[in-house]
Amino acid sequence: MTRPKGIDSVLLRIIATVSVSMLTMFANAGVGEGQELYDSYCQICHGGLGEGQTMGKALTDTVANRLTDEELIAVITDGREGTGMTAWRSSFTETEIFDIAAYVRILQGRDGINLFDDKTVPSDGGEVLAGEQLFNGKAGCVTCHSYKDQGGNVGPELDGVFGRLGDRGLNRALLNPSASIVVGYEAKEIVQEDGTLIRGRYRNDTDLAVQIQSKDGRRWVTYFKDRVQSLVDSNESLMPDVYATLGAAEQEQLMTFLKSL
């Protein structure tokens, strides 16, 4: 019996849809990729549930359970010389190896991999992260400052700022920006002929004209001195007093982050 044309492609489409939604489901569970790879490449020697087979040992026994997360990832990446356990480094990406290792943990009845428990991460790692989020989010520092080449250029780069300023200097820069203004970041104030006020960092100050940086830091606009109402040096910092408006816990987080730069 021959099937009418078209059924095959309909079937294919159904199969495709089902596998895609299964993949999505697994991806959401966070272990799907690891499980698929494990079933395809490891099961043959270690068994579908990690119970072990002739060619490979159990992954659920005390010995395997005692491996740290790092050791587990290392065994899969580098293999065990002189045994059937070959190195998988060239077969998988780091992420895939991580996912497989996480699935081995699940087979062991554990929560997966948590490399952030690693002692090499400083214990205030959470504070640094929270501070970085404030810096790039709510506190808006990133619009004017950069670190690691990311961010704005209205204010100085903040890499190594703690080493440069120390505790007292950093506190003063944050709590009272105008108390001492970083050389090269002084501001000028211009009142234009129509009365609008421009304030910003300046450069190329000559008898004829001066250039003022736009608020977003991207452009330098030229103002001719004979075409403005007034032009004066500003003794106030361009840096707003945002820091003082943050709560004590947030100030602490931001400070911890700045010290980590």
Ligand code: HEC
């Ligand atoms: C050809 C069979 C084979 C395959 C395929 C294989 N392994 Fe192994 N594996 C072994 C053997 C044999 C050992 C025991 C090595 C030893 O004697 O230390 C082992 C050891 C291990 C160990 C260390 C266990 C312990 O208790 O120290 C882990 C973890 C492991 N394998 C994970 C995997 C994963 C994950 C995969 C799939 C990417 C995989 N293996 C694929 C054979 C295999």
Ligand code: HEC
């Ligand atoms: C509107 C732009 C702007 C914003 C927003 C801003 N700053 Fe600044 N910041 C500056 C400028 C300009 C300077 C240099 C002038 C000065 O010393 O006051 C500066 C100076 C600094 C200094 C001293 C740097 C040094 O090398 O001495 C630190 C530290 C600093 N800012 C941190 C921050 C933090 C943290 C935030 C977010 C809470 C922030 N700034 C928000 C513009 C800004």
